[in-house]
Amino acid sequence: MHIESVPKDSIHIETQVNIDHIGTYAGLLALTELSCGSIIHSLHLPFSGYLLSLNQIFILTIASRENTSFSFRYNSMMISGVATVLKSLAPIGKKLTPMLAISMQGLLFNVGILIFGNSSLGRLLGACLSSFWGFIQPLFLYYLIFGKSLYEAIVGIVKDIGTYLLLEENTIYFIFLGFVILKMILAITIVILTPYLSTKWMTTFNNKTKTSFILKKEEETKIISPLRGAFKDICKPVFLILVMGTTLFFFLLQKDYTAIVWNLLRPLAIGFITFYFIRWIPMERLIGWLEKKQKNAFSSSLKVALNKIRNIFQG
Incomplete structure (x- = not known):
């Protein structure tokens, strides 16, 4: 029985289309994360x-709606992965926790597509x-810091x-x-209403690779050192409330003041070290290393996304 083989040119074209698709949307996701994220955080908006x-x-x-081909089934995860790496280019703020959020949210979104199809x-x-x-x-991050006492x-x-507040715990x-x-x-x-939205803006972005997003240049932005940033992180209300709650719990549980002091200083020390390394990790080196690679879809998609972003600032 003769099985007709798929032309190599056809496979190459489909792969290139897939790479361009991933790179385009990863670039868009990274841009919105950097621009809208900076605006939202600067306004101190909740949530x-x-x-x-x-x-x-x-x-x-x-x-995912743009192409429902079977070969595109992992694109949500790939788009988020490339955007995660690009997120590390942000000159200020934490890097590891936002990167973890973007990658995990993309992975979970992809799980739904793998189960029920695109x-x-x-x-x-x-x-x-x-x-x-x-x-x-x-909860996961604070569990690493506080352990079972969380x-x-x-x-x-x-x-x-x-x-x-005179409310029941439940x-x-x-x-x-x-x-x-x-x-x-x-x-x-969002998923239900998205098909009814105009896609002209996406076509403009894809063809001209220009946008009205305003990104602050690194030299114009106040860069916070990892040391100072770690101090700011452990002074956040949520973290301090958890520290005080843990201290109060051990104070009521036992009268050993040495244990109380230890349980107060331990989460502060672990939290400071964790937040310091989250800000210190030099992700720019990883960017440079991945950009030079051309042997897989991820690195090629990263190059496409980087070119999209570069064209924005050059055009």
Whole structure:
């Protein structure tokens, strides 16, 4: 039985189209993360991470709808991976935690497509899974810092809040669950409404590679050193509340002041070291190394995305 082989030129063209697709949307995702993220953070808007998460779901939905070919089934994960590397170019702020968020949200979005295919149902499941990560990541990070005492600290804080606001503990947990469900509903809404939106702006971006996003140049931006940034991170209200909650728990549990001091200093020290290395990691070297590689789809897509971004500033 003779099996007709697929022409190599056809495979090469499809691969190149796939690489261009990944690079284009990865560049767009990275640009919105850098520009909109800078604006949102500078305005100190609450739930900024959740807004950027919904933006990623929006872009991945558009990208997955553009081509439903079987060979494109991993593109959501690839787009997020390339955008993750590009995110490290940000001259200020933390790098590792936003990069972890972008990559994991892209992976979870891709899970829905792998289960139900590149269809509306697959995108809906992917959007729901992706929306959960914004709530899971902080708990994961703080668990690494506080260990098993994180659970006791959260329980103690919920009790104190309930006493202060005259609310039952279950009510506070239901309020938190309400936020989770609200974000999931917003993610579902994005997937449903995206087909009805005009794609002219995306065509303009893809063809001309120009945008109205305003990005601050590195030399014009106030760069915070990793040391100073780590101090700012451990002084954030959420972190301090967890530290105080842990300290209060051990104070009520035991009267050994040595143990109390140890349990106070331990999360502060671990938190400071963690936040310092999160800001210190020299991701620019990884960018340079990956850009020189031309042997796989990821590095080729990275080159396309970088060229898109460079053309924006040059054009």
